[in-house]
Amino acid sequence: MGDFFGVLTNGNNGRVFLDGFTNTVELFVIAALCSLTLGMLLGAMRVSPVPTLRAFGAGYVNIVRNTPLTLVFAFLIFAVPKLGLNINPFPSACVALTVYTAAFVCEVVRSGINTVPTGQGEAARALGMTFGQVLGLIVLPQAVRSMVPPLMSVLIAMLKNTTIAAGFSVLEAGAIQDYMSERGEPRFGVLLWVTIGFLILILPLVAFQRYLERKWAVAR
Amino acid sequence: MKTFTRLATVTTMAALALSVAACGKEDTPSSNAGGGNAPASDTCQTSGATFTPASGVDIAGSSTFEKIKSGGTVRVGVKFDQPNLGYKDTSGTRCGFDIEIAQYLASQLGIDPAKIEYKEIPSANRETAIKGGEIDYYVGTYSITDQRKNDISFAGPYFIAGQDLLVRKDDNSITGKDTLKGKKVCSATGSTPIQRIRDEQLTEPNNIVEFKTYSECVSNLLDKKVDAVTTDDAILKGYAAQSPTDMKVVGQPFSVEKYGIGLPKDDKALRDFVNDALDAAYKDGTWQKIYDGTLGKSGSSATPPPLERY
Numbered sequence: 001m002g003d004f005f006g007v008l009t010n011g012n013n014g015r016v017f018l019d020g021f022t023n024t025v026e027l028f029v030i031a032a033l034c035s036l037t038l039g040m041l042l043g044a045m046r047v048s049p050v051p052t053l054r055a056f057g058a059g060y061v062n063i064v065r066n067t068p069l070t071l072v073f074a075f076l077i078f079a080v081p082k083l084g085l086n087i088n089p090f091p092s093a094c095v096a097l098t099v100y101t102a103a104f105v106c107e108v109v110r111s112g113i114n115t116v117p118t119g120q121g122e123a124a125r126a127l128g129m130t131f132g133q134v135l136g137l138i139v140l141p142q143a144v145r146s147m148v149p150p151l152m153s154v155l156i157a158m159l160k161n162t163t164i165a166a167g168f169s170v171l172e173a174g175a176i177q178d179y180m181s182e183r184g185e186p187r188f189g190v191l192l193w194v195t196i197g198f199l200i201l202i203l204p205l206v207a208f209q210r211y212l213e214r215k216w217a218v219a220r
Numbered sequence: 221m222k223t224f225t226r227l228a229t230v231t232t233m234a235a236l237a238l239s240v241a242a243c244g245k246e247d248t249p250s251s252n253a254g255g256g257n258a259p260a261s262d263t264c265q266t267s268g269a270t271f272t273p274a275s276g277v278d279i280a281g282s283s284t285f286e287k288i289k290s291g292g293t294v295r296v297g298v299k300f301d302q303p304n305l306g307y308k309d310t311s312g313t314r315c316g317f318d319i320e321i322a323q324y325l326a327s328q329l330g331i332d333p334a335k336i337e338y339k340e341i342p343s344a345n346r347e348t349a350i351k352g353g354e355i356d357y358y359v360g361t362y363s364i365t366d367q368r369k370n371d372i373s374f375a376g377p378y379f380i381a382g383q384d385l386l387v388r389k390d391d392n393s394i395t396g397k398d399t400l401k402g403k404k405v406c407s408a409t410g411s412t413p414i415q416r417i418r419d420e421q422l423t424e425p426n427n428i429v430e431f432k433t434y435s436e437c438v439s440n441l442l443d444k445k446v447d448a449v450t451t452d453d454a455i456l457k458g459y460a461a462q463s464p465t466d467m468k469v470v471g472q473p474f475s476v477e478k479y480g481i482g483l484p485k486d487d488k489a490l491r492d493f494v495n496d497a498l499d500a501a502y503k504d505g506t507w508q509k510i511y512d513g514t515l516g517k518s519g520s521s522a523t524p525p526p527l528e529r530y
Contacts, residue, residue, distance in 0.1 A: 012419075078436075078439075081443065081445050082443070086445070088426070089429065166409060167409065167431065167432045168431070169409075169429045169430045169431055171428075171430065175409050175410055175430070176410075177344070177410075178344065178408075178409045178410025178411070179410035179415065180410075181343075181344040181410070182343075182344075182410055182411055182412050182415065183367075183415075184365065184367035184368060184370075187344070187348065
Protein backbone atom coordinates (compact mmCIF):
# COMPACT_ATOMS: atom_id res chain seq x y z
CA MET A 1 0.00 0.00 0.00
CA GLY A 2 2.93 2.29 0.76
CA ASP A 3 4.09 1.55 -2.77
CA PHE A 4 0.76 2.66 -4.12
CA PHE A 5 0.84 6.09 -2.51
CA GLY A 6 4.59 6.33 -3.06
CA VAL A 7 3.88 6.56 -6.78
CA LEU A 8 2.52 10.04 -6.19
CA THR A 9 4.92 11.21 -3.47
CA ASN A 10 8.34 9.85 -4.56
CA GLY A 11 10.74 12.46 -5.92
CA ASN A 12 8.91 14.92 -8.10
CA ASN A 13 6.44 12.32 -9.37
CA GLY A 14 3.56 14.45 -8.13
CA ARG A 15 4.79 17.23 -10.40
CA VAL A 16 4.67 14.93 -13.45
CA PHE A 17 1.13 13.83 -12.58
CA LEU A 18 0.05 17.44 -12.06
CA ASP A 19 1.70 18.71 -15.26
CA GLY A 20 0.33 15.76 -17.20
CA PHE A 21 -3.26 16.21 -16.09
CA THR A 22 -3.09 20.00 -16.44
CA ASN A 23 -2.10 19.55 -20.07
CA THR A 24 -4.85 16.97 -20.54
CA VAL A 25 -7.44 19.39 -19.19
CA GLU A 26 -6.13 22.26 -21.34
CA LEU A 27 -6.13 20.05 -24.41
CA PHE A 28 -9.64 18.85 -23.60
CA VAL A 29 -11.15 22.28 -22.97
CA ILE A 30 -9.67 23.85 -26.11
CA ALA A 31 -10.50 20.90 -28.34
CA ALA A 32 -13.99 20.55 -26.84
CA LEU A 33 -14.89 24.19 -27.50
CA CYS A 34 -13.46 24.12 -31.02
CA SER A 35 -14.96 20.78 -31.98
CA LEU A 36 -18.40 21.72 -30.64
CA THR A 37 -18.31 24.90 -32.74
CA LEU A 38 -16.99 23.21 -35.85
CA GLY A 39 -19.31 20.23 -35.34
CA MET A 40 -22.37 22.49 -35.05
CA LEU A 41 -21.38 24.30 -38.24
CA LEU A 42 -20.91 21.00 -40.07
CA GLY A 43 -24.19 19.70 -38.68
CA ALA A 44 -25.94 22.82 -39.94
CA MET A 45 -24.34 22.24 -43.36
CA ARG A 46 -25.60 18.66 -43.47
CA VAL A 47 -29.22 19.74 -42.97
CA SER A 48 -29.02 22.94 -45.00
CA PRO A 49 -31.00 23.36 -48.21
CA VAL A 50 -27.83 24.14 -50.20
CA PRO A 51 -26.57 20.97 -52.01
CA THR A 52 -22.90 22.07 -52.05
CA LEU A 53 -22.86 22.59 -48.30
CA ARG A 54 -24.62 19.26 -47.75
CA ALA A 55 -22.06 17.52 -49.94
CA PHE A 56 -19.20 19.20 -48.11
CA GLY A 57 -20.57 18.17 -44.72
CA ALA A 58 -21.14 14.59 -45.81
CA GLY A 59 -17.69 14.40 -47.40
CA TYR A 60 -16.02 15.74 -44.28
CA VAL A 61 -17.79 13.28 -42.00
CA ASN A 62 -17.11 10.34 -44.29
CA ILE A 63 -13.42 11.09 -44.61
CA VAL A 64 -12.58 12.12 -41.07
CA ARG A 65 -14.80 9.70 -39.19
CA ASN A 66 -13.29 6.78 -41.09
CA THR A 67 -9.69 7.83 -40.41
CA PRO A 68 -8.00 6.53 -37.26
CA LEU A 69 -7.23 9.38 -34.86
CA THR A 70 -3.58 8.33 -34.73
CA LEU A 71 -3.34 8.94 -38.48
CA VAL A 72 -4.87 12.39 -38.10
CA PHE A 73 -2.21 13.14 -35.48
CA ALA A 74 0.59 11.65 -37.58
CA PHE A 75 -0.58 13.69 -40.57
CA LEU A 76 -0.47 16.96 -38.62
CA ILE A 77 2.76 16.27 -36.76
CA PHE A 78 4.84 14.56 -39.45
CA ALA A 79 3.34 15.41 -42.84
CA VAL A 80 2.32 19.06 -42.41
CA PRO A 81 5.87 20.19 -41.44
CA LYS A 82 7.05 18.71 -44.75
CA LEU A 83 4.82 21.26 -46.48
CA GLY A 84 6.83 23.99 -44.79
CA LEU A 85 4.33 24.81 -42.06
CA ASN A 86 5.86 24.57 -38.62
CA ILE A 87 3.28 24.22 -35.86
CA ASN A 88 4.15 23.29 -32.30
CA PRO A 89 2.96 19.91 -31.00
CA PHE A 90 0.37 21.28 -28.59
CA PRO A 91 -1.59 23.36 -31.13
CA SER A 92 -1.27 20.48 -33.59
CA ALA A 93 -2.79 18.13 -31.03
CA CYS A 94 -5.67 20.57 -30.49
CA VAL A 95 -6.28 20.75 -34.22
CA ALA A 96 -6.12 16.95 -34.62
CA LEU A 97 -8.61 16.36 -31.81
CA THR A 98 -10.89 19.13 -33.09
CA VAL A 99 -10.90 17.90 -36.68
CA TYR A 100 -11.60 14.34 -35.57
CA THR A 101 -14.20 15.01 -32.88
CA ALA A 102 -16.08 17.57 -34.99
CA ALA A 103 -17.14 14.76 -37.35
CA PHE A 104 -18.78 12.93 -34.47
CA VAL A 105 -20.35 16.10 -33.06
CA CYS A 106 -21.71 16.81 -36.55
CA GLU A 107 -23.50 13.47 -36.65
CA VAL A 108 -24.90 13.98 -33.16
CA VAL A 109 -26.22 17.38 -34.20
CA ARG A 110 -27.73 15.99 -37.40
CA SER A 111 -29.45 13.12 -35.60
CA GLY A 112 -30.71 15.55 -32.95
CA ILE A 113 -32.19 17.78 -35.63
CA ASN A 114 -33.80 14.78 -37.28
CA THR A 115 -35.70 14.00 -34.08
CA VAL A 116 -37.67 17.22 -34.50
CA PRO A 117 -40.81 16.49 -36.55
CA THR A 118 -40.67 18.02 -40.03
CA GLY A 119 -43.99 19.78 -39.29
CA GLN A 120 -42.15 22.10 -36.92
CA GLY A 121 -39.79 23.34 -39.60
CA GLU A 122 -42.54 23.55 -42.18
CA ALA A 123 -44.71 25.59 -39.84
CA ALA A 124 -41.83 27.93 -39.12
CA ARG A 125 -41.13 28.40 -42.83
CA ALA A 126 -44.84 28.99 -43.42
CA LEU A 127 -44.55 31.88 -41.00
CA GLY A 128 -41.86 33.33 -43.27
CA MET A 129 -38.82 32.58 -41.11
CA THR A 130 -35.41 32.36 -42.76
CA PHE A 131 -33.28 29.18 -42.61
CA GLY A 132 -31.24 30.67 -39.75
CA GLN A 133 -34.36 31.55 -37.82
CA VAL A 134 -35.94 28.14 -38.37
CA LEU A 135 -32.81 26.42 -37.11
CA GLY A 136 -31.98 28.80 -34.28
CA LEU A 137 -35.44 29.53 -32.89
CA ILE A 138 -37.52 26.45 -33.63
CA VAL A 139 -35.52 23.34 -34.46
CA LEU A 140 -32.30 23.57 -32.40
CA PRO A 141 -33.93 24.32 -29.03
CA GLN A 142 -35.98 21.15 -29.43
CA ALA A 143 -33.10 19.16 -30.90
CA VAL A 144 -30.59 20.01 -28.18
CA ARG A 145 -32.55 18.01 -25.64
CA SER A 146 -31.98 14.73 -27.42
CA MET A 147 -28.41 15.69 -28.30
CA VAL A 148 -27.18 15.96 -24.71
CA PRO A 149 -26.50 12.27 -23.86
CA PRO A 150 -24.72 11.35 -27.11
CA LEU A 151 -22.81 14.65 -27.07
CA MET A 152 -21.51 13.89 -23.58
CA SER A 153 -20.43 10.44 -24.77
CA VAL A 154 -18.51 12.06 -27.61
CA LEU A 155 -16.86 14.50 -25.19
CA ILE A 156 -15.93 11.75 -22.72
CA ALA A 157 -14.48 9.73 -25.59
CA MET A 158 -12.50 12.79 -26.64
CA LEU A 159 -11.16 13.33 -23.12
CA LYS A 160 -9.75 9.83 -23.26
CA ASN A 161 -8.58 10.28 -26.84
CA THR A 162 -6.30 13.09 -25.65
CA THR A 163 -3.91 10.36 -24.43
CA ILE A 164 -2.94 9.70 -28.05
CA ALA A 165 -1.16 13.06 -28.02
CA ALA A 166 1.41 11.50 -25.66
CA GLY A 167 2.92 9.76 -28.67
CA PHE A 168 3.22 13.07 -30.46
CA SER A 169 5.28 15.13 -28.08
CA VAL A 170 2.58 16.48 -25.77
CA LEU A 171 3.32 15.71 -22.13
CA GLU A 172 -0.16 14.79 -20.92
CA ALA A 173 -1.75 12.08 -18.79
CA GLY A 174 -1.00 9.39 -21.37
CA ALA A 175 2.73 10.08 -21.09
CA ILE A 176 2.80 9.72 -17.31
CA GLN A 177 3.24 5.97 -17.41
CA ASP A 178 6.29 6.31 -19.69
CA TYR A 179 7.89 8.67 -17.20
CA MET A 180 7.02 6.52 -14.22
CA SER A 181 8.22 3.23 -15.66
CA GLU A 182 11.59 4.87 -16.39
CA ARG A 183 11.72 5.85 -12.74
CA GLY A 184 11.04 2.26 -11.78
CA GLU A 185 7.62 2.85 -10.25
CA PRO A 186 5.26 -0.15 -10.20
CA ARG A 187 3.22 -0.12 -13.40
CA PHE A 188 0.02 -1.28 -11.78
CA GLY A 189 0.01 1.55 -9.27
CA VAL A 190 0.82 4.15 -11.92
CA LEU A 191 -1.94 3.01 -14.25
CA LEU A 192 -4.40 2.90 -11.36
CA TRP A 193 -3.58 6.50 -10.46
CA VAL A 194 -3.97 7.60 -14.09
CA THR A 195 -7.34 5.84 -14.17
CA ILE A 196 -8.38 7.57 -10.94
CA GLY A 197 -7.31 10.88 -12.48
CA PHE A 198 -9.50 10.30 -15.52
CA LEU A 199 -12.44 9.27 -13.34
CA ILE A 200 -12.11 12.52 -11.42
CA LEU A 201 -12.17 14.43 -14.72
CA ILE A 202 -15.07 12.49 -16.20
CA LEU A 203 -17.43 12.50 -13.21
CA PRO A 204 -18.19 16.26 -13.50
CA LEU A 205 -19.05 15.73 -17.17
CA VAL A 206 -21.52 13.01 -16.18
CA ALA A 207 -22.99 15.26 -13.50
CA PHE A 208 -23.31 18.08 -16.04
CA GLN A 209 -25.14 15.76 -18.41
CA ARG A 210 -27.60 14.80 -15.61
CA TYR A 211 -28.18 18.44 -14.81
CA LEU A 212 -28.89 19.40 -18.43
CA GLU A 213 -31.18 16.41 -18.92
CA ARG A 214 -33.20 17.32 -15.84
CA LYS A 215 -33.30 20.98 -16.76
CA TRP A 216 -34.61 20.38 -20.27
CA ALA A 217 -36.82 17.41 -19.48
CA VAL A 218 -40.37 17.60 -20.83
CA ALA A 219 -43.37 15.39 -20.21
CA ARG A 220 -43.88 13.22 -23.26
CA MET B 221 -26.69 11.34 -55.28
CA LYS B 222 -25.26 8.12 -56.63
CA THR B 223 -22.36 9.89 -58.37
CA PHE B 224 -21.76 11.82 -55.21
CA THR B 225 -21.50 8.66 -53.09
CA ARG B 226 -18.98 7.25 -55.54
CA LEU B 227 -17.05 10.50 -55.51
CA ALA B 228 -16.99 10.54 -51.71
CA THR B 229 -15.69 6.98 -51.60
CA VAL B 230 -12.92 7.77 -54.03
CA THR B 231 -11.92 10.91 -52.13
CA THR B 232 -11.91 9.02 -48.85
CA MET B 233 -9.71 6.29 -50.23
CA ALA B 234 -7.36 8.76 -51.83
CA ALA B 235 -7.03 10.73 -48.61
CA LEU B 236 -6.39 7.58 -46.61
CA ALA B 237 -3.82 6.32 -49.07
CA LEU B 238 -2.08 9.68 -48.95
CA SER B 239 -1.96 9.85 -45.19
CA VAL B 240 -0.78 6.25 -44.92
CA ALA B 241 1.97 6.96 -47.41
CA ALA B 242 2.91 10.12 -45.55
CA CYS B 243 3.43 8.41 -42.22
CA GLY B 244 4.78 5.14 -43.50
CA LYS B 245 7.77 7.12 -44.62
CA GLU B 246 8.60 8.34 -41.13
CA ASP B 247 9.61 4.95 -39.80
CA THR B 248 12.65 4.71 -42.04
CA PRO B 249 14.56 7.90 -41.45
CA SER B 250 17.69 6.56 -43.05
CA SER B 251 16.12 5.81 -46.41
CA ASN B 252 15.76 9.22 -47.99
CA ALA B 253 14.78 11.78 -45.37
CA GLY B 254 18.17 13.43 -45.57
CA GLY B 255 17.63 14.76 -49.06
CA GLY B 256 18.39 11.55 -50.89
CA ASN B 257 22.12 11.37 -50.27
CA ALA B 258 21.99 9.19 -47.15
CA PRO B 259 23.09 5.63 -47.85
CA ALA B 260 20.32 3.10 -47.31
CA SER B 261 21.98 0.70 -44.92
CA ASP B 262 18.90 -1.19 -43.93
CA THR B 263 20.42 -4.55 -44.69
CA CYS B 264 21.88 -6.32 -41.69
CA GLN B 265 25.61 -6.93 -41.60
CA THR B 266 27.09 -9.11 -38.88
CA SER B 267 30.47 -8.53 -37.30
CA GLY B 268 31.68 -11.83 -38.68
CA ALA B 269 32.17 -13.47 -35.29
CA THR B 270 31.01 -17.09 -35.27
CA PHE B 271 29.32 -18.76 -32.34
CA THR B 272 29.56 -22.54 -31.99
CA PRO B 273 27.23 -24.00 -29.38
CA ALA B 274 29.10 -25.45 -26.40
CA SER B 275 28.37 -29.05 -25.56
CA GLY B 276 27.75 -30.69 -22.21
CA VAL B 277 26.82 -27.48 -20.46
CA ASP B 278 25.29 -27.85 -17.03
CA ILE B 279 24.44 -25.16 -14.50
CA ALA B 280 23.65 -26.72 -11.15
CA GLY B 281 20.72 -25.14 -9.37
CA SER B 282 19.49 -22.92 -12.21
CA SER B 283 15.78 -23.33 -12.85
CA THR B 284 15.99 -21.13 -15.93
CA PHE B 285 18.69 -23.32 -17.43
CA GLU B 286 16.58 -26.46 -16.80
CA LYS B 287 13.86 -24.89 -18.92
CA ILE B 288 16.30 -23.89 -21.67
CA LYS B 289 17.83 -27.36 -21.76
CA SER B 290 14.57 -29.28 -21.85
CA GLY B 291 13.07 -26.93 -24.44
CA GLY B 292 16.16 -26.92 -26.67
CA THR B 293 15.65 -23.22 -27.28
CA VAL B 294 16.27 -19.98 -25.46
CA ARG B 295 13.88 -17.04 -25.41
CA VAL B 296 15.73 -13.75 -25.54
CA GLY B 297 14.22 -10.30 -25.10
CA VAL B 298 15.70 -7.77 -27.54
CA LYS B 299 15.13 -4.42 -29.20
CA PHE B 300 14.45 -4.34 -32.91
CA ASP B 301 14.63 -0.66 -33.81
CA GLN B 302 18.16 0.35 -32.82
CA PRO B 303 20.53 0.19 -35.80
CA ASN B 304 23.81 -1.61 -35.07
CA LEU B 305 22.59 -2.47 -31.56
CA GLY B 306 19.36 -4.42 -31.64
CA TYR B 307 17.92 -4.27 -35.12
CA LYS B 308 15.70 -6.23 -37.47
CA ASP B 309 16.05 -5.35 -41.15
CA THR B 310 13.29 -5.48 -43.73
CA SER B 311 14.08 -9.10 -44.61
CA GLY B 312 13.70 -10.09 -40.96
CA THR B 313 17.40 -10.63 -40.21
CA ARG B 314 18.55 -9.45 -36.80
CA CYS B 315 21.90 -7.84 -36.17
CA GLY B 316 23.77 -5.48 -33.91
CA PHE B 317 25.98 -5.43 -30.85
CA ASP B 318 23.28 -6.51 -28.38
CA ILE B 319 22.00 -9.20 -30.73
CA GLU B 320 25.44 -10.73 -31.14
CA ILE B 321 26.08 -10.64 -27.39
CA ALA B 322 22.76 -12.49 -27.00
CA GLN B 323 23.81 -15.01 -29.66
CA TYR B 324 27.18 -15.51 -28.00
CA LEU B 325 25.50 -16.20 -24.64
CA ALA B 326 23.11 -18.66 -26.25
CA SER B 327 26.02 -20.55 -27.76
CA GLN B 328 27.68 -20.69 -24.34
CA LEU B 329 24.45 -22.13 -22.93
CA GLY B 330 24.70 -24.89 -25.54
CA ILE B 331 21.99 -23.52 -27.84
CA ASP B 332 22.54 -22.95 -31.55
CA PRO B 333 22.11 -19.17 -32.11
CA ALA B 334 19.87 -20.01 -35.08
CA LYS B 335 17.42 -21.53 -32.61
CA ILE B 336 17.05 -18.43 -30.46
CA GLU B 337 13.46 -17.37 -30.03
CA TYR B 338 13.59 -13.56 -30.10
CA LYS B 339 10.94 -11.54 -28.31
CA GLU B 340 10.66 -7.82 -28.98
CA ILE B 341 10.05 -6.30 -25.58
CA PRO B 342 9.64 -2.52 -25.24
CA SER B 343 11.64 -0.86 -22.46
CA ALA B 344 8.65 -0.35 -20.19
CA ASN B 345 7.79 -4.06 -20.13
CA ARG B 346 11.23 -5.51 -19.48
CA GLU B 347 10.93 -6.24 -15.76
CA THR B 348 7.45 -7.71 -16.24
CA ALA B 349 8.65 -9.97 -19.03
CA ILE B 350 11.58 -11.29 -16.99
CA LYS B 351 9.56 -11.67 -13.81
CA GLY B 352 6.74 -13.42 -15.61
CA GLY B 353 9.12 -15.91 -17.23
CA GLU B 354 8.23 -14.76 -20.74
CA ILE B 355 11.93 -14.55 -21.60
CA ASP B 356 15.06 -16.26 -20.25
CA TYR B 357 17.29 -13.22 -20.52
CA TYR B 358 17.19 -9.71 -21.95
CA VAL B 359 19.91 -7.97 -23.96
CA GLY B 360 18.93 -4.49 -25.12
CA THR B 361 20.47 -1.25 -23.77
CA TYR B 362 19.33 -2.27 -20.30
CA SER B 363 20.89 0.05 -17.70
CA ILE B 364 21.82 -1.51 -14.38
CA THR B 365 20.03 0.35 -11.56
CA ASP B 366 19.46 -0.52 -7.91
CA GLN B 367 15.75 -0.03 -8.31
CA ARG B 368 15.55 -2.58 -11.12
CA LYS B 369 17.55 -5.01 -9.00
CA ASN B 370 14.47 -5.25 -6.75
CA ASP B 371 12.65 -7.06 -9.55
CA ILE B 372 15.34 -8.78 -11.58
CA SER B 373 19.10 -9.28 -11.54
CA PHE B 374 21.87 -8.16 -13.86
CA ALA B 375 24.96 -9.85 -15.23
CA GLY B 376 27.64 -7.56 -16.60
CA PRO B 377 28.01 -4.72 -17.33
CA TYR B 378 28.97 -5.69 -20.86
CA PHE B 379 29.05 -2.10 -22.14
CA ILE B 380 29.28 1.37 -20.65
CA ALA B 381 27.31 4.10 -22.36
CA GLY B 382 26.51 7.68 -21.48
CA GLN B 383 23.95 10.25 -22.50
CA ASP B 384 25.14 12.16 -25.53
CA LEU B 385 23.79 14.26 -28.39
CA LEU B 386 23.25 13.48 -32.05
CA VAL B 387 23.30 16.54 -34.32
CA ARG B 388 23.36 17.32 -38.02
CA LYS B 389 26.82 17.03 -39.52
CA ASP B 390 27.04 20.72 -40.44
CA ASP B 391 25.85 21.96 -37.03
CA ASN B 392 28.76 23.24 -34.97
CA SER B 393 26.72 25.27 -32.49
CA ILE B 394 26.03 22.31 -30.19
CA THR B 395 29.16 21.10 -28.45
CA GLY B 396 27.80 19.63 -25.24
CA LYS B 397 24.94 19.65 -22.78
CA ASP B 398 25.44 23.31 -21.82
CA THR B 399 24.96 24.59 -25.36
CA LEU B 400 21.40 23.31 -25.70
CA LYS B 401 19.58 26.50 -24.59
CA GLY B 402 17.20 27.61 -27.30
CA LYS B 403 17.68 24.39 -29.26
CA LYS B 404 14.98 21.83 -29.90
CA VAL B 405 15.93 18.54 -28.22
CA CYS B 406 14.20 15.27 -28.99
CA SER B 407 14.07 11.88 -27.30
CA ALA B 408 11.69 9.02 -26.51
CA THR B 409 8.61 9.90 -24.44
CA GLY B 410 9.42 9.90 -20.73
CA SER B 411 12.85 8.34 -21.21
CA THR B 412 15.53 8.96 -18.57
CA PRO B 413 17.60 11.19 -20.94
CA ILE B 414 14.69 13.53 -21.69
CA GLN B 415 13.75 13.61 -17.98
CA ARG B 416 17.32 14.72 -17.26
CA ILE B 417 17.07 17.49 -19.88
CA ARG B 418 13.80 18.60 -18.32
CA ASP B 419 14.94 18.39 -14.69
CA GLU B 420 18.28 20.11 -15.22
CA GLN B 421 16.61 22.69 -17.50
CA LEU B 422 19.22 22.20 -20.19
CA THR B 423 16.72 23.69 -22.63
CA GLU B 424 13.37 25.46 -22.34
CA PRO B 425 10.30 23.22 -21.72
CA ASN B 426 8.85 24.44 -25.05
CA ASN B 427 11.87 23.09 -26.89
CA ILE B 428 11.53 19.55 -25.57
CA VAL B 429 10.13 17.19 -28.18
CA GLU B 430 9.11 13.63 -27.29
CA PHE B 431 8.12 10.85 -29.67
CA LYS B 432 7.47 7.18 -29.10
CA THR B 433 10.58 6.06 -30.96
CA TYR B 434 14.08 7.40 -31.58
CA SER B 435 13.69 6.93 -35.33
CA GLU B 436 10.95 9.56 -35.32
CA CYS B 437 13.37 11.92 -33.57
CA VAL B 438 16.13 11.15 -36.07
CA SER B 439 13.72 11.78 -38.95
CA ASN B 440 12.82 15.15 -37.42
CA LEU B 441 16.51 15.94 -36.96
CA LEU B 442 17.19 15.37 -40.65
CA ASP B 443 14.12 17.46 -41.51
CA LYS B 444 15.55 20.27 -39.33
CA LYS B 445 12.48 20.23 -37.08
CA VAL B 446 14.68 19.46 -34.07
CA ASP B 447 18.33 20.36 -33.48
CA ALA B 448 19.53 17.45 -31.37
CA VAL B 449 18.51 13.93 -30.46
CA THR B 450 19.60 12.81 -27.03
CA THR B 451 19.93 9.38 -25.48
CA ASP B 452 22.73 6.89 -24.73
CA ASP B 453 25.69 7.33 -27.06
CA ALA B 454 25.52 3.65 -28.02
CA ILE B 455 22.11 4.17 -29.61
CA LEU B 456 23.16 7.45 -31.23
CA LYS B 457 26.32 5.90 -32.67
CA GLY B 458 24.15 3.25 -34.25
CA TYR B 459 22.19 5.94 -36.11
CA ALA B 460 25.32 7.92 -36.96
CA ALA B 461 26.91 4.76 -38.41
CA GLN B 462 23.82 4.43 -40.62
CA SER B 463 24.22 7.80 -42.31
CA PRO B 464 27.62 9.25 -41.34
CA THR B 465 27.38 11.95 -44.03
CA ASP B 466 24.34 13.58 -42.41
CA MET B 467 24.76 13.18 -38.67
CA LYS B 468 27.42 13.07 -35.99
CA VAL B 469 27.58 12.27 -32.29
CA VAL B 470 28.87 15.21 -30.24
CA GLY B 471 30.99 12.91 -28.05
CA GLN B 472 30.66 14.64 -24.65
CA PRO B 473 28.71 12.08 -22.59
CA PHE B 474 27.14 13.52 -19.44
CA SER B 475 25.96 10.41 -17.63
CA VAL B 476 27.07 6.83 -17.04
CA GLU B 477 24.81 3.97 -18.10
CA LYS B 478 26.06 0.46 -17.46
CA TYR B 479 24.35 -2.01 -19.75
CA GLY B 480 23.66 -5.39 -18.18
CA ILE B 481 22.07 -8.68 -19.16
CA GLY B 482 18.64 -8.82 -17.52
CA LEU B 483 18.12 -12.14 -15.73
CA PRO B 484 15.53 -13.63 -13.36
CA LYS B 485 16.13 -12.35 -9.85
CA ASP B 486 16.65 -15.55 -7.89
CA ASP B 487 18.86 -17.38 -10.36
CA LYS B 488 22.34 -16.66 -9.00
CA ALA B 489 23.76 -19.78 -10.66
CA LEU B 490 22.77 -18.50 -14.11
CA ARG B 491 24.03 -15.01 -13.30
CA ASP B 492 27.45 -16.35 -12.33
CA PHE B 493 27.51 -18.45 -15.48
CA VAL B 494 26.68 -15.47 -17.70
CA ASN B 495 29.33 -13.35 -15.96
CA ASP B 496 31.91 -16.11 -16.56
CA ALA B 497 30.87 -16.29 -20.20
CA LEU B 498 31.23 -12.50 -20.61
CA ASP B 499 34.61 -12.65 -18.92
CA ALA B 500 35.72 -15.32 -21.39
CA ALA B 501 34.53 -13.17 -24.31
CA TYR B 502 36.50 -10.21 -22.96
CA LYS B 503 39.66 -12.32 -22.74
CA ASP B 504 39.55 -14.21 -26.03
CA GLY B 505 38.75 -11.14 -28.11
CA THR B 506 35.19 -12.15 -29.04
CA TRP B 507 33.75 -9.04 -27.39
CA GLN B 508 36.17 -6.78 -29.29
CA LYS B 509 35.36 -8.48 -32.56
CA ILE B 510 31.63 -8.03 -32.02
CA TYR B 511 32.08 -4.36 -31.08
CA ASP B 512 34.37 -3.50 -33.97
CA GLY B 513 31.98 -5.11 -36.45
CA THR B 514 28.89 -3.29 -35.18
CA LEU B 515 29.05 -0.07 -33.12
CA GLY B 516 32.74 0.36 -33.93
CA LYS B 517 31.75 1.24 -37.50
CA SER B 518 30.77 4.68 -36.25
CA GLY B 519 34.48 5.39 -35.81
CA SER B 520 34.74 5.34 -32.01
CA SER B 521 36.59 2.62 -30.16
CA ALA B 522 35.77 0.89 -26.87
CA THR B 523 37.17 -1.71 -24.51
CA PRO B 524 35.30 -4.25 -22.36
CA PRO B 525 34.17 -2.76 -19.01
CA PRO B 526 35.03 -4.49 -15.71
CA LEU B 527 32.35 -6.90 -14.51
CA GLU B 528 30.44 -6.11 -11.36
CA ARG B 529 29.55 -9.43 -9.81
CA TYR B 530 27.21 -9.71 -6.86
